[in-house]
Amino acid sequence: MMTPRISFDADMLLFLALSFSAIVVSSSDGPHLAVAQSSDNSATTIPVNVGVIVDLKTWVGQxxxxxxxxxLSDFYSSNPSHKTRLVLNVRDSEGDEVAAAAAALDLIKNKQVQAIIGPQSSGQADFILHLGNKSHVPIISFSATNPFLSSIRNPYFIRAAQNDSSQVKAISAVVQAFGWREAVLIYVDNEFGEGIIPSLTDALEEVDTRVSHRSLIPPSATDDQIGLELYKLMTMQTRVFIVHMLPTLGQRLFAKAKEVGMMERGYVWILTNGITDLLSSVDSSVVASSMQGILGIKTYVPHTRNLDNFMVQWKKKFQQDNPSVPSPPLNIFGYYAYDAARALAMAVEEMGTGNFTFQILNASTDVTDLDTFGVSQTGEKLLQELANTTFMGLTGNFSLVDGQLESSVFQIVNINGNAARGIGFWTLKNGLLRDLNPFHTNKYSTSKSNFGTIIWPGDSTSIPKGWELPTNGKSLKILVPVKDGFKQYVTVTRDPTTNTSQVTGYCIDIFRAVIEKMPYAVTYELIPFAFPNGSSAGGYNDMIDQVYYQNYDAVVSDMTIRANRSLYVEFTLPYTESMGAMLVPYKNNKSKNAWVFLKPLTWDLWLTTGCFFVFIALVVWILEHQINEDFGGPAAHQVGTSLWFSFSTMVFAQRERSFSNLTRFVVIVWVFVVLILTQSYTASLSSLLVVQNYQPTITDMYQLLNSGERVGCQYDSFLCETLKQMKFGDDRLVSYQSVEECDALLSKGSSRVGLQLQLTKSATLNSSFSILQQIYHDPDI
Known part of the structure; x- marks a missing residue:
C-alpha cells in the first residue's frame, strides 16, 4: 500500500516556521515536519529546509x-538572535535502500533541502551519495561507518561519526600484546561488514598476524546456518576470533557459540565497536550467559557534565515522543546525531541570510525525475562551513578531518556480568595504556601489562595461547635416517620389547625447538627409515624419493642441500655449514739441527745484508778518513775501523766519533735498517723454536688423484659420488660408517689394505679424532 505524500509550498512552509513555538514531529508513518523553536523576533528569521532520512522502525532511527x-531546540534556545532556522523534513527509509533513495530524491526535488541528515545505514548511503554529488546537497550521516564511503570520492558526503577503519590499529595492538599469530575474521555479509576487512587484514599483517580464515554470516542467516559455520571453525586450530557485525546478528551468533561449546577456556573473542558501542541494545540474558570473557573495542566518550545533563533531558524527551518504549538506552549514535545537527545549524548560520535556492538544469519535458532536480546554489559554501565548524560536542571536540570525525582514543573492555568493564585504552600516539594519564611519554606501547585484570571465556584468568589441536587435524609423517655411525646428529634407539623407536640428536632437538616456537599446533610423528628388523632402508636420496612421491611429508636429518636434490624437494634454510674436507697426514717442518738460527732469513737475504755492512763501511770511510783521525793510519787499520764502525751500530758500541753531517745522516738510516732486520729475525726465530710447523702432505684433490693412494669417505655420502666423478676408481675408494672404523683404516695405511691417510700416534690422538669426528661426522650436513 502506497503511503500518501504530503507536500508543502514555500508560503506554507514559512507560515509553519513562524507559527510553531516548539518542535513538532508527526507520529505517523508518513513524512514528518519539524520546525525549530524561534524567539520573539521570529518575523526576521529565515527558514532553511533540511532533510532527515532514518528508519523509524529501528531503535537507532528513533x-x-x-x-x-x-x-536544534537546545541550539536555538541558547542562540535566540540567530537569523536562520532549520526546518526538518523527515522521511522514513523503512530499512530499504530503494525507499531511502526515493526519499532523498523527493527531498531534493520537491523540498529543495539544503542538506540531508542520514541515511542510517551504509547500504542506503551508497546511492544517496551520488544524488548529493549531483545536486550539491551535503549528505550528513551520523551512523554510516563503512570505510568505502569516502569523502574523497564523494565530496558532498559528511560522516559525522568515526570510520570503522579507525579502530583496526587498536585491534591489532591487542592481538600483538598477547602474541597471537593467527586470527579468524567473522563478519556480516553486507556493506557494513565488508568495509573494515581490507584495513583490518593489513593492520594484522603489520604485527605478523595472519588471517587464517574469513567467515561471512548473511544478515538473514538462520540459527542452523550460524551453527554450521561455527562447527567448521571448531575444526580449525585457530582460537582467536574477531567479530564485526551489528548486535541483532551478534547476539544470535554468541548464543549459538555458547551452545556448541565455543565460549569455553582457550577461546578468544574480540569485538569491534559495531557491537560494543551498542551493547546496551543486546539482550541482557544473552550478555550474561553467552558473552562472558569477550574483549571489545569501544569508542571512548569522555565523561562530562554536559553529557550527564543531556542524558537526563533526553530520557524525558524520548519518553514523551515514544511513550510505548520503556527505559530507552542511549548510545554513541545518538551523540553523533546531536552533534551533527548542531554543526549543521552553526554552518547555516555562518553562511548568513543569503538566498537558499536551486538552479534547475533541465526543464524540458519527457525526462525522468533524476533529470529534473536542480543544483543547490549554496551547497559548496555550506560544505566549506561544515569543514570549518568546530565546537565541544557530546563526544568531545567536534572537528571534521577529510569529511569525517577522527578519534585517537579507544577503550578496551572486557565483558563480565551484564556490562563491559574497562581494562585499558589505546591511543594513536601511545598505543596501549592502563589509564589516560596526560603525562604519558611519546613511546608507543603494545605491552599486555598495561591491561587490567581480564576474565577470559570459561571464567579463566590464564591468557589463551590462541590455538588448539584441531579436532580433525592431520599428523605430519616425518622421516628420520637410521645410521650405524656418526649418531650425534640423528640417533634412532629401538626397543625390541615394545617395537617402538626413540629418536634423539642435534637435528631432532632443532626440529622440536622450531615446532615449539610455531604460533599454532603442528602434530607430527617421527618415523625411522628402516626395515622391520631395524636396519636402514636406504640412504638420503632414497628418503628424498619417499617425500617426492608423497609417501611422507618431510625428512629431518643432517642432509646436504644439493642442486639435484632441490629439483624434487624444498629445503629449509641451513642451520650448519655444509662443507667437504680432507684429513691427511702432516709433515713437521721444525728443524732439529744446530744451524736452525740460519732458517729465519734466506741465503740471499744474508748475502745482501753482508754486502750492505761493507757498503756502509766504505761510505763512512770516504766521508770521514780525511777529517777524522780515527779513520786514519795504515790501510789495514782504516779497513778494520770502517768495518768495525758498520757492525758495531747494531749495539751502539762504536768508539769512533763522526764529524761529517753526511756521515751522521748515513748512520741514522743504517741504524733504522739494522733495527728492522734484528726485530724481524728475532720474531722469525722465536716462531721456529716455539710454534709447531705442520704442513699437509697433500694440499689439493688433484695431487691426491695423482698419488694413487686409497681414499676413505663416509658410507652413503655424496662425497663418494663426487670422487667418482673426479676419476677416482672404485678400487681406490673405501667407505666407513663410524669413527672407530675410520680410525682402524687410517691406522693400517695403504700398505696393509687401509688408508694412506694417517694420524700421528701421539698424546694428541684422541683430540685429533675429535677433529676427525667434526670434519667427517657426516659430510651430508
Missing part, C-alpha cells in the same frame, strides 16, 4: 531523530 530535534 533515537537519532529525537537527538536531532533536541539538538
Amino acid at each position: 533515537m537519532g531523530l529525537t537527538c536531532v530535534n533536541m539538538s
